[in-house]
Amino acid sequence: MKILLVEPDYYTRYPPLGLMKLASYHRSHGNQVKLVRGTNNNLHFKPDEIVITSLFTYAWKPVHEAIEYYHSLFPEAMINVGGIYASILPDNIKSSYPFVNVYVGLHDEAERYSPAYDILTDVEKWKDWDSIIVFTSRGCIRSCPFCIVPEMEGAIRSIPSDVWNFIYPGHKKIILWDNNFLASPDWKEAINNLQETGLKIDFNQGLDARLIDEEKASMLANLRMPMLRMAYDLVGEKKAVINAVNLLEKYGIKRRNILFYTLYNFYDDTQSFGDTPYTFLARVKDILELGCVSYPMRFEPLDSLKKNQFVSPLWTAKQLESIAKARRVIGYGGAFPPYEGLIKKFKNAKDFTDAFSLYPEVK
Template sequence: MANHILLVEPAYYSKFPPIGLLKLSTYHKSKGDRTEYIDFKNQDQRKPKKTPKKIYITSLFTWTWKPVWDAVAYYKNEFPKAEIWLGGVYASLMPEHAKMSRADHIFKGIFTDAENLMPDYDLVPDWDGSIVFSSRGCCNNCDFCAVPRLEGKMSSLRKSIKPFVLDRHSKIIFFDNNFLANKYRMNIFKELIDFDKKIDFNQGIDARFITEPVAKKIASLKLDSTIRLAYDSHGQQKFVKQAVERLLDVGIKKRDIFVYTLFNYTETPDEFFNRVRDILNWGVVCYPMRYESLFTIGKNSYISPLWSNHTIELVQHARRVIGYGGAFPAYEGLVNKFNNASGFEEAFELYAEKSGESK
């Protein structure tokens, strides 16, 4: 007999549909079950059409645990006989905390039986993008990143992404953590050119792998988003600079290159200032990223021993006052300001004074 399977996304903000749940739907349908997707944000649509046998609830950042617990409590109350599974990023990183939600089972990591299945996009008919993992894991092991814990070492999953791209979708969104480390990247680039769809490398690309041929391939795509690089520590300067130059040489516009810049971590405010100044002098966009502990249950609660509330607030304040969408574009006044400043305090404090706000 076909079971009714409920797939629930809790009421937190997410730009993308829950790809893991969509794959689970395909998996269960292949076993003859029926599936139903619930976006818990829609308060009047929380009740399923039929009594579920199993309920899968996903999760995202650890600090969004509260809406996850709310969803578990709601379905535990509505369907005490149904088996509730809680998976996703929060459940994988903090299983002991997740257990306190009273879900029946905590699932950690990736459900490998569904890994190679096409997500069930019928459940999200208005969504217009094929979300693809051409690889899992990462060849790097940055200690601030959840990927090595969640997905482990780099594994190139597929040479071709064709089976995972839906005709009706106008774009392809890569969720690879390090797409350019996939050994089949050149073959996939070729496919992307043939597809003629818009492309988004959502998780950013690794500057070290932007060779001249790779830069040319990237420039030949119909990019649907900015190119995102990371400059998280001084040691990456040479590679990031080289990557920026190569991307500019093949015609990518300066305003379309975003460089994510970690702060509140193991480098001092002055070292962060140096990285921001480098990026502005390269002419591209700096996007400061505040470090968060992997296991935090309260967003923005961690303060590095090298930072303080004051220095963090100076950065956040500058992002609000002179930034654009939280980023620092390399406009002339800003570049000059950073070039003339003697260090972090001077570069960032000036903006606080100028706006008349106290620190």
């Protein structure tokens, strides 16, 4: 069988990992695969089956365009759509395209295969990609209300993989997409594995500050890690955040190389609970005063069809805009690093508005 793997034309900085695993899976069943990005009529490939992936729910349009385009080009071929958007909002696809098979959740068999990096050479955007992306575990031990992982992936479990098997010649860096790496039953073995490769490591989804202890801090400090990411989502996590930073520093990780994703605009209407400008500022101040970097992250509802439209009842659109502006003007790369001027500005601010208003003298 000939299988066309389609990555819709949405914005992304990473190649389609799901399709790369599906490519290996289909090849192992004797099928021929080809990867395309967006709509492309110069294929020289007549597929029997079309496999379309999806990412953020708000990036639904390119997915629908791909379905329509390839269905009109190959009306006989079976079309399967999976990935994040398809898993969160399957009915959105089913109701518009009844001829499509919508796949919800992970593909358990494809999960066991190493991604086929060689298929990336078919696509201009990815032909020079030089990092390995890996999940050493899936699922999570927690159930944060702003996250689909517990529902989509279930309980935490390790993916029995020796990282070496996933490295393709020429790879320079390892990007981990584990949702909660330190909660994996095999975290220790995985760190040893990562250290052995000698490559740069990026725990891209952030480590759970609440799980950092002496042993984990000492082992993490042995990795080549230019930036260690964690999250500080709720003020109640302050004690764990301080403890994690102190332990990591004790074993040699510099505070300015620790970044905290700082969630804001979150609101859970089932519990009438959310953060406020006041509690957001308190967390940013805590992070900067610890000597670490704050990376503000605007909450996006799980069923969002348009990015940056949601405004929590505890925030105003103007307040949200002032954060976006401050990130551009006084931040660096969208983050607030622990610059003396910034620490002073946030510390001396009367309130949120004062903290995020931009005076001409602030550089």
